[in-house]
Ligand code: ADP
């Protein structure tokens with residue numbers, strides 16, 4: 001039987017704030033366990049939570065960036081459960097009145113497997129804000145609890161069951177992460193646990209409109225794992241259904257080493273969280289004017305930026321795509337392109353040479369010693385034919401090494417291109433005298449040899465000859481003395 005997969009994602013994203021959600025402990029990863037704690041996030045009796053307004057504002061921004069409607073009246077609720085990751089025995093979350101509802105994220109482009117994806121909108125059911133829980137680690141018969149994570153503001157982004165393939169799920173996650181990073185809402189670093197994702201997937205016979213029984217997969221620690229787990233689970237469910245088995249609602253884990261999902265628990269053991277409104281916190285209200293104010297201050301999103309880069313700077317889809325993968329890279333490019341060099345050339349230099357220099361030195365863009373104006377200066381020197389592209393690469397390396405401007409380096413090292421006709425004529429005469437064999441071949445009709453001769457001129461000028469002039473002079477020589 002042919003089946004169609006139905007996929008919905010629940011994504012937890014830590015909000016980047018200075019302090020935790022309901023106390024003034026720092027919101028930070030990587031500290032010694034249980035050093036960033038206080039009576040509030042340790043759940044001592046008698047303490048009161050104080051909401052972090054910045055986390056609430058960032059959640060509203062996340063909602064606006066994903067086309068959600070923002071609630072003018074919202075509240076926090078208690079989600080009751082007993083587990084050592086939450087010493088209060090409840091988590092402050094949001095139940096029926098989340099901050100954001102009914103949004104969507106657009107996907108398209110190329111999927112994880114390299115196949116083109118149709119442009120589609122993936123619905124967002126809701127985004128609510130809650131407090132993160134402590135991190136449990138289990139090793140060799142011992143368990144550890146780190147409360148540094150308890151109380152970090154955590155958004156939950158629940159998607160509609162709108163995705164149909166692992167590629168679409170991958171694209172949705174990529175788009176969501178890109179939006180959160182552009183919005184400076186979260187770095188979404190999965191390795192640091194800043195983005196965590198549960199996947200729901202069911203199968204239905206092709207053509208059927210009702211959804212099948214959904215299975216949730218946890219323990220997914222990379223987007224690639226999400227893709228692989230979905231591929232596996234779609235295959236597994238199809239086998240089960242083909243064998244005439246009925247699926248039950250269950251939660252499964254993903255084992256990346258064995259490349260398979262395994263049963264964690266069935267839905268009969270599901271919790272009743274006995275949600276009720278958090279009595280220690282006031283409801284949160286926004287006026288329409290306040291929401292519009294936040295909307296007016298939103299940054300441009302990558303998709304809009306890609307279109308603008310293609311339109312305003314004449315970039316290709318590929319160039320615009322590479323430059324907007326990272327907001328800082330996009331800003332770097334724009335800062336360089338605005339100085340006056342041809343934007344398409346600036347894009348080439350950023351994408352090929354600048355990124356290569358950064359990569360080979362293990363530098364992040366933030367630590368790049370070459371400011372955008374200096375890169376623009378380099379491109380301008382090439383455009384004015386003061387230097388050629390090959391010398392340009394040498395100059396860029398020197399700019400990284402010394403922090404000097406391209407003009408300084410060209411002057412100090414005498415790298416300016418030789419565009420002086422008589423100087424080039426000298427090199428051409430030398431080459432013709434030194435390469436009688438190739439000269440004869442050219443005269444015999446082998447036009448390709450010209451490249452070799454130009455190369456020799458470049459070599460003799462130590463790369464500084466203007467190559468167009470070298471070509472022109474060589475051609476002229478052969479025209480005059482065929
Ligand atoms: P639960 O009550 O089990 O948490 P929800 O209705 O809240 O279920 O949905 C949780 C997630 O599962 C959502 O992202 C939703 O899109 C997705 N989902 C719901 N039903 C299905 C289904 N039949 N197949 C796949 N995904 C589903």
Ligand code: ZN
Nearest residue numbers: 023025038041
């Ligand atoms: Zn605290």
Ligand code: MG
Nearest residue numbers: 010125156158
């Ligand atoms: Mg749910």
